[in-house]
Amino acid sequence: MNSRDRVMATLRGEIPDRVPVCLHNFLPAAREAGVPLGRYLTDPAATAAVHLQALRKYGHDCVLLDLDTTTLAEAMGAPRDSAADGPGHIAGPAIANLDDVDSLRPVDPQRDGRIPVLLEAIRILAREVGGEVAIRGNADQSAFSLAALLRGMQDFLVDLVTEPDNPALARLLEVAHESHVAVHRAVREAGADFTSLGDSLSGPDVVSPTVFRRFARPYHERLIRDLAADGTTTLIHICGDTSQILDQFAEYPSCAFELDYKTDPLRAKSVVGRGHTLFGNVDPSSVVALSTPGHVQESCRQLIEAWKPGGRFVLNSGCALPASTPSENIQALVDSAALFGRYD
Amino acid sequence: MADLEQLTAAVEAGNRKTATSLTTEALAEGVAPQAILDAMTSAMGSVGARFSAGDIFVPEMLIAARAMKEAMLVLEPSLVGAGVQPVATAVIGTVEGDLHDIGKNLVAMMWKGANIAVVDLGVNVSPQAFVDAVTEHKPVVVGLSALLTTTMPMMKTTIDALRASGSSVKIVIGGAPITPEYAEQIHADGYAPDAGSAAALIRDFLEVPA
Structure with a gap:
C-alpha cells in the first residue's frame, strides 16, 4: 500500500495498513528549501519544489498544497498586503457597500489572481509524485469566509445580525460560493486527489x-x-474550538474535517468520527513548534490512541505549522504514524 | 427621568439609536456624566461575560461596542467637562508578522468599554515598537495579539524585548491559538481566552470592581 492508497482508502472509510500522515507545512517547508515566501506564493515551480523537497525529507503520505488565505478574495478584487515575507492578508474590502455586491464577478480559475499559480503547482506535483503520494489541493476560503473578506470582516459580521434577510447578503454569499466551487473543480482537474477548504470565520x-x-x-x-x-x-x-458545531458536522454528507487542537479529540471522535474522516489535531505551536521531539511523539501517540479505532483518521497538526518549527519535531510527527498507527 | 438601566440594556443589545438618545436625555436632565459612563461600562462588562460564557458571539459584541461608541460621542464632551479620566492606559497590538486585527480590535473595544485609554499600535508591531510605546505611554498593561499559529513565537520575542528593556509592565496575551500553557511557557503575566476575559483580566490587574 503506497502513501496515496493509504490516504484514499482512509477517505473512503476503509482500514489502511497504518494511520496516514499529512503535513500543513508550507511555511517551514519554504524556509527549509531557502525559498522566500513571496516567491513560494507567486512562482508555481518554486511552490512545487518546496513541497517536493519536504516530501523527500519527511516521507509524509499526503502533501497539502496551499498558497495563503487571500488567494480567492484577492482574485475577486480585494486589496492584499503582507508582512515581510509572511503570508498575505486582506487589507480592505472588495466592495464599499453591501449594495455593491452585483459588481462582483465569479473567478475564472485559469486566469484570475494567483489561482493559476496554485493550479500549475498542483500539475507539477501530480507529474512528479502523482499516484504515489496523495495530493490535497486547497481551494482557499469557503463562501462564508470569502464573503466576509470581500465585504470587510467586521461589517459582514454586523450585517449578519442587523440585516440577516437582506437579499444582497444572500447574493454576496452566492457569488462567493460560485467562485469557490470553480476553484475546487480546477484544483481537481489539475491533478489533486482530493480538495479542501478553509472557513474559519464561520x-x-x-x-x-x-x-x-x-x-x-x-x-x-x-x-x-x-x-x-x-x-x-x-x-x-x-x-479554533469547533465543539459547539460537531453535532452539525455529524449531519453532513460524507466528507473529511480537519479539526484544530482546541477541539476535544475524544468528543470529536464519538460525535463525527464514524461516517466522516478526521484530520488533525496536534497543537501546531505549543507542541510541534515549541516542544521537543519526544513530546511531539507522546502527543501523537495519545491522539492516535483516541482516533485510530475504526479508521477514518489522518494524522496532521490542527493548523499551519509556524515557519520556525524545528525539522526534528516535524520528523517526529511523521514517524509517529508508523510507530503507533499500525492497524495489523 | 432618563433610565440608566435602559441605557445599559440598549448598549448590551447593540441598539445604538436608543443608547444615543438615552444618553442625550440623561445629560439634558443633569445626570452626572460618570453615572452615564458607569451604565455603559456595566453593559460592556456583561457583554464580555456573556461572550466568555459562549452565550453571545463576535457579531453581538461588535454591535454592543458600536452602540457604546456612538453614545460616547455624545457623552465625551461632558466627561471632559466633569474631569472624568480613564481609569488606566493600556497598549495593544498584533505581534510582528501578524496582520489579523479582529481579535485585537475586539479586546481594544472591550478595554475602552471598561473606561481604559487604549493606545492601539495596530498590526504587525515590532518588539521595539512595543518597547517604545511602553516608554512613551507608561501603560499598566500591554496586550499582545496573534491570530495565527505561525506568528505565536513572535510573542515570546516581544516579551523578551520588553523585559530586556527593564519594563515591569503587565503583559497579557491572547488570540485564537493561544493557550494558558503557552502564556506560562513564554512568561506572560496573563492570558485571556477571549475579549470578554481580557476586560475582566485588566480589571483584576487594576483592582477595579466589575
Whole structure:
C-alpha cells in the first residue's frame, strides 16, 4: 500500500495498513528549501519544489498544497498586503457597500489572481509524485469566509445580525460560493486527489452555531454533494474550538474535517468520527513548534490512541505549522504514524 | 427621568439609536456624566461575560461596542467637562508578522468599554515598537495579539524585548491559538481566552470592581 492508497482508502472509510500522515507545512517547508515566501506564493515551480523537497525529507503520505488565505478574495478584487515575507492578508474590502455586491464577478480559475499559480503547482506535483503520494489541493476560503473578506470582516459580521434577510447578503454569499466551487473543480482537474477548504470565520470562535447553520453550512453541504457527484472528496478546515458545531458536522454528507487542537479529540471522535474522516489535531505551536521531539511523539501517540479505532483518521497538526518549527519535531510527527498507527 | 438601566440594556443589545438618545436625555436632565459612563461600562462588562460564557458571539459584541461608541460621542464632551479620566492606559497590538486585527480590535473595544485609554499600535508591531510605546505611554498593561499559529513565537520575542528593556509592565496575551500553557511557557503575566476575559483580566490587574 503506497502513501496515496493509504490516504484514499482512509477517505473512503476503509482500514489502511497504518494511520496516514499529512503535513500543513508550507511555511517551514519554504524556509527549509531557502525559498522566500513571496516567491513560494507567486512562482508555481518554486511552490512545487518546496513541497517536493519536504516530501523527500519527511516521507509524509499526503502533501497539502496551499498558497495563503487571500488567494480567492484577492482574485475577486480585494486589496492584499503582507508582512515581510509572511503570508498575505486582506487589507480592505472588495466592495464599499453591501449594495455593491452585483459588481462582483465569479473567478475564472485559469486566469484570475494567483489561482493559476496554485493550479500549475498542483500539475507539477501530480507529474512528479502523482499516484504515489496523495495530493490535497486547497481551494482557499469557503463562501462564508470569502464573503466576509470581500465585504470587510467586521461589517459582514454586523450585517449578519442587523440585516440577516437582506437579499444582497444572500447574493454576496452566492457569488462567493460560485467562485469557490470553480476553484475546487480546477484544483481537481489539475491533478489533486482530493480538495479542501478553509472557513474559519464561520466557526464558534466567531459566530453562533445558529449563524453557522444558516449562513455557512448550506454552502458546505452543496459543495460536498456537487463534488461527490464527480467523485471528489473534500475536507473542511475550521480553526479554533469547533465543539459547539460537531453535532452539525455529524449531519453532513460524507466528507473529511480537519479539526484544530482546541477541539476535544475524544468528543470529536464519538460525535463525527464514524461516517466522516478526521484530520488533525496536534497543537501546531505549543507542541510541534515549541516542544521537543519526544513530546511531539507522546502527543501523537495519545491522539492516535483516541482516533485510530475504526479508521477514518489522518494524522496532521490542527493548523499551519509556524515557519520556525524545528525539522526534528516535524520528523517526529511523521514517524509517529508508523510507530503507533499500525492497524495489523 | 432618563433610565440608566435602559441605557445599559440598549448598549448590551447593540441598539445604538436608543443608547444615543438615552444618553442625550440623561445629560439634558443633569445626570452626572460618570453615572452615564458607569451604565455603559456595566453593559460592556456583561457583554464580555456573556461572550466568555459562549452565550453571545463576535457579531453581538461588535454591535454592543458600536452602540457604546456612538453614545460616547455624545457623552465625551461632558466627561471632559466633569474631569472624568480613564481609569488606566493600556497598549495593544498584533505581534510582528501578524496582520489579523479582529481579535485585537475586539479586546481594544472591550478595554475602552471598561473606561481604559487604549493606545492601539495596530498590526504587525515590532518588539521595539512595543518597547517604545511602553516608554512613551507608561501603560499598566500591554496586550499582545496573534491570530495565527505561525506568528505565536513572535510573542515570546516581544516579551523578551520588553523585559530586556527593564519594563515591569503587565503583559497579557491572547488570540485564537493561544493557550494558558503557552502564556506560562513564554512568561506572560496573563492570558485571556477571549475579549470578554481580557476586560475582566485588566480589571483584576487594576483592582477595579466589575
